[in-house]
Amino acid sequence: MPADIQLSGMEVSLVNMISRETVLKQYLETVKNQYTHILIDCQPSLGMLTVNALAAANRLIVPVQAEYLPAKGLEQLLQTVGKVRRQINPKLQIDGILLAMVDKRTNFARETASLVRDTYGKINVFKTEIPFSVRAKEASVSGKSIFSHDPKGKVAAAYRELTKEVVNLEKQRERHKTCVR
Numbered sequence: 001m002p003a004d005i006q007l008s009g010m011e012v013s014l015v016n017m018i019s020r021e022t023v024l025k026q027y028l029e030t031v032k033n034q035y036t037h038i039l040i041d042c043q044p045s046l047g048m049l050t051v052n053a054l055a056a057a058n059r060l061i062v063p064v065q066a067e068y069l070p071a072k073g074l075e076q077l078l079q080t081v082g083k084v085r086r087q088i089n090p091k092l093q094i095d096g097i098l099l100a101m102v103d104k105r106t107n108f109a110r111e112t113a114s115l116v117r118d119t120y121g122k123i124n125v126f127k128t129e130i131p132f133s134v135r136a137k138e139a140s141v142s143g144k145s146i147f148s149h150d151p152k153g154k155v156a157a158a159y160r161e162l163t164k165e166v167v168n169l170e171k172q173r174e175r176h177k178t179c180v181r
Helices: 007-014 020-034 048-056 068-087 107-119 134-142 154-180
Strands: 059-065 093-102 125-131
Touching: 007 048, 020 048, 048 068, 059 068, 068 093, 068 107, 093 107, 093 154, 107 125, 125 154
Parallel strands: 059 093, 093 125
Antiparallel strands: none
16 A cells, blocks of 8 residues: 555544554454565654554564664664554564665765664664665655666665565574474
8 A cells, every 4th residue: 555645644533543553453454365465664753653553563674864863763763662562562573774875975874874783783783775866766756666766776776685684584584483393
């Protein structure tokens, strides 16, 4: 379900709903048998829509820009994840932190990426970093995926690498399940 501008009104309409934290989860229960995986992309806020996504998710990839304010906001997001895990969704797991929009030309971006890796080392920080790219912004504006807008570009290549990392995590998880049984 791609997001659009009408989704912004959903936040307001959730305020008066009963079990408002689980509206998305309830909906996904009705369609989950049609899919092997469901990806939920959230806006960078800690509002009710994000809480709904966390309540519905099994696993979480946390993208964070390699800049000061987003990196500081990471701590608040992780606290929210902890609250959701304790109160609503005990199955929620963090697969990792993804450094995104990394402009390796700047010392600041490299230092921020290093700081995130050092500070959150107990959480998997993906090796793959999504680079900053004007082409990615163009793709977003045009409403296309980076794979159709700039399939041979550096951002598409980075997302392919991230996919490999996520698939490897899933394989490790399956091997662990087999060994535990």
